[in-house]
Amino acid sequence: MQRFLNNPDDLVDETVAGFVKAHRDLVHLLPENPRVVVSNVAPKAGRVGIVTGGGSGHEPAFIGYTGRNMVDAVAVGEVFSSPTAKSFADAVRAANGGAGVAVLYGNYAGDNMNVKMAARTVAKEGIEVATVVANDDVCSAPLAEREKRRGVAGEIFMWKIGGAKAATGASLAEVQAAAQKAIDACRSVGVGLGPCTLPAVGHPNFSIAPGTMEVGIGHHGEPGARVEPLRTANDVADDMLKIVMDDHALPAGTEVAVLVSGLGATPVNELYVLYDRIESGLAGMGMKVHRALVGNYFTSLEMVGATLTVMALDDELKALLDMDCASPAL
C-alpha cells in the first residue's frame, strides 16, 4: 500500500498541525501541549467541560468532534496508543470552566490507566472529574460482561449527548448521567474486509484472507466473533443489524439513531449500500430512524470495513441529539 508519509514518527504531529490549520475557525492547539486540541469556545465559565482522547489513526475521531456544544478538549495519543496522563490532564484543565469536567472515553487498558492518573493529578488542583467509559462493541465481550466491552463508534453519540447536556447548563452529575445513558443505549458491531498498517511498523498488524471477512472486528483489528466467506452487502448488513439488535432487544416503535462508519478504506458509496439495507431492516423490526449518519466518522487507518451503531432514543436523548453543534466532523 502506498502512503502519504514523511517521517512516520512525525505523523501524529503533522496530522494535528494540519487539522488545526484546516479548522482554525473551530479549534486550536493548546500552546503548552501540542497533543491537546481545544475548542475555540472552551472553557465556558460555569459550564461542565467535556474531554475525550484516544490513539491517533481514527480520524476524524477523536479531534474532529471538538467544537461548540460538543467536546471541549481532546487528548491526542500516538497511532493506536493512549494519550499520556499529562495530555489528559492538560485537556481537563483546558476544558475546565469551574463546574467540573466529564471525561468520556473508550474502554481500553491504556486509556483507563492514563485517565485515572490524570483525574488524580487534577483533583489535587481542585478540578472535579467524572468519567464515562464507552463499551458499545457487542462482539468484544458477552452482554453479561458488558464492562469488558470496547468502546467504538458509539462514542460519537456519547460525546454528542454529553456535549449537548453540558450546553444546557446541567451539573457534572447530570452530564455524566446523560453520557452514560447515551452509551448504554448504543450497540455497535464492526466487519473487517482488509487489515491496516501502523506506518511506524510498516506491515499489516493482522491479516484477513482474501475472500473472507471478520465479523465483530475491533477498531485496532482486534479479532471478531467469527471469520467467514465474504457475502453480499445485503447479507452483511443483515448480519450486522442482527448482531446489534439481538443484543439490544428494543420494543417495536422505538426511535433510533443509526451510524454507519467506514473504517478508512471502504468507499463511501458502499456505506450507503449497507445503510439502505440496514434502514429497511430496522423498519421491518418496527424501529423508526430518527437520524442517520453515514460516512467516515470513526476510522482505523486504512482498514477496509464498516461499523454499525444503533442508539435507542428517548425524549431526552432525542432533544440532545438534535441540539445544534459545530465541530469539524459533526
Add this chain to the structure above:
Amino acid sequence: MTSIPNAGQAAIIEDIAAAIVANKAWLSEIDGKIGDGDHGSNMAKGFGRAAERIHGRDITLDGAMLILSEILMDEIGGSMGPLYGLMFEDMAGAIAGLAEIDAETFSRMLNAGLQGVQGVGNAQVGDKTLIDTLVPAVQAFDAARSEGFGPALRAMMTAAEQGRDSTIDLVARIGRSSRLGERSRGVLDAGATSCCLILTSLGTSVLQRLP
C-alpha cells in the same frame, strides 16, 4: 555489607535504555503477533529520549529513574507509559536520599516498583503481562537476599527470564491481546519481554559495580 553508591549512576539507566533500543525490532515483532506491533518503537522512543537527557550528567540512580519516569508518563503514554513510569517513579522514591544501595534497600526499591505497577494496572501473575516477569523476579531477589547482594541479583535475573518465558504458554487475560483468547497462546508477551530486558540490564549493571 555489599553495596553500590547511589550517586553518579546515570549509566545504569543508560544501559537499560541501550538494551531496550537494541531490541526495538524484536519487541515490535513479538508485539505484532498478538498486539499492535508498536511496543518496540514506543519503548525505544521513551527510553532513548531518557538516555539522551541523562547522558553525561552526574546524577543519582533515583534521579535518573525519575527522569525516565517523567518521559514515559508525560511523553509516551499508551499502556506502557504509566506502567513503567510509575514503576520507576516508585523505585526512585524508595531509594531517594540514600548514599548507598545495598541488598535490603534494593529489595525495597524492587517491591516499591512492583507496587507502583500493581497500583495502576490490575494484572495478576498468569495474565500474560509484564507482571509475569516482575513478580517472580522480585520474589527471587528477596528469597536469595540472605546469600548476599550478588547472588540475589543473579537469582532475580534468572527468575525474570523464566517469568518472561512462562508467558509463551499463557493466554492473555488483560490488555489488548486478551481479545485474542486462545490465539494469544504460543508467543511471548511483549511487556514481559521488555520487563525482562530492564531487570537483566539493571542486575548486570549493579553486579558490575559491586565491590
